[in-house]
Amino acid sequence: MFGRLTAISGNQITVQLDNELNHYKLAKWANGRRPVVEIKVEDGRLVSPDQRKKIFAMLRDMAIFTGYDVRDMEQWMKYYYYAQTGSEAFSMADCSTDTANKFLTFILDFCFANDIPFKTKTWDQIPTDYHLAVQCLRYRKCVICGQPHSDIDHFTPVGRRNRALVDHRKLYFECLCRKHHTERHQLGAKSFIEKYHIKPVRLSEDDLIALHIMTRKRMDEIDEGMI
Template sequence: MFGKLDTISGEKVTIKLDDQLNLDKLVKYANGKTPTVELQINDGRHISPDQRKKIFALLGDMGDYTGYDDRETEIQMKYLYYRKTGAEKFSMANCSMSQANRFLAFLLDFCFKFDIPFKTKTWDMIPTNYHLAVMCLRYRKCVICGQPHSDIDHYTPVGRGNRALVDHRNLYFECLCRKHHTERHQLGAKSFIEKYHIRPVKLSEADLISLHIMTRKRMHEIDQGM
């Protein structure tokens, strides 16, 4: 459970929870006893409450999709993470911020690869950074709302000429569903990205080829000045 510090009065602390209290989970985790809670302050060195909240939101979505409970999902995903990356075992209570970011990116990649649906609330709390923007383009999900089968949109105008002749390696892209793509054209590119705080990104040559935006042959022709 996560929340924000509301008031402090002597030894009494009030916290406003982000979600309604799930009494069933509370009783389960406390083994029927009066639960003990821990107040953690972000010191800028260890995993932040915001990172932890995002990680557990993704794990919760995975658990809802697979039928495993939160703890089982965490154990399984950590095992896969250790096996793939060779990382040392870590605790979500006190790992470094960089370790938390790497694990968060791993979970995000896993959800995209296996098409695990995000709850709207989970999607809204994931930062629109470079990694997310690229994953949305690779898997054709709207960077704003997560809608599948979305459009690959040129943030950089390419004109009305033959797009096959354009060097897309120098251009910026974003993935938008039909609704948000239409809105982008209505608002204009600059106003649109300011409204949604998104960052269009350049794509690697491998991504441009896999998304059928360019061919290796065309890249070679451009590089040879043909």
């Protein structure tokens, strides 16, 4: 469980939980004893409560999708992470901020590659950074809501130009579902990205080719000044 400290009075504190308390689970974990809780305050060096919250939210969605217990899901993903990256074993209780970020990104990439869906609430917690924006374009998922089979949208206007003749390496893109794509045109590009705090990105040449936006031949023609 995660929350924010809202008040301190002597040796008593008040915590506002991020989610509604599940009394059944609490009683099960306590096993008839008086529940004991641990308070950890973010110090900027170790994994933050916000990072743990995001990671465990993603692991819960993965567990629901696969049928695993969330704790088994955590251990399975850690072992897979160790094998793939050569990382040393770590604990989500006291690992570094950098390790937590790398593990979160690893989980995110795994879910994209295996088409594991996130609940809307979980998706809203994932940082909308460059890596997420690129993965959404690669896997055609809306960067705002995670909806699959979404549109690759030119943030940089192409206008009436023949798209086959445009050098897309210089343009910025975002992946949007039909609903958000329509809203983007209604609000205008600037107001839209300010509302959702997203950052359109440039795509690598390999991504442009894989997404059938450009061909290597067209890139070579542009570079050689043939068009």
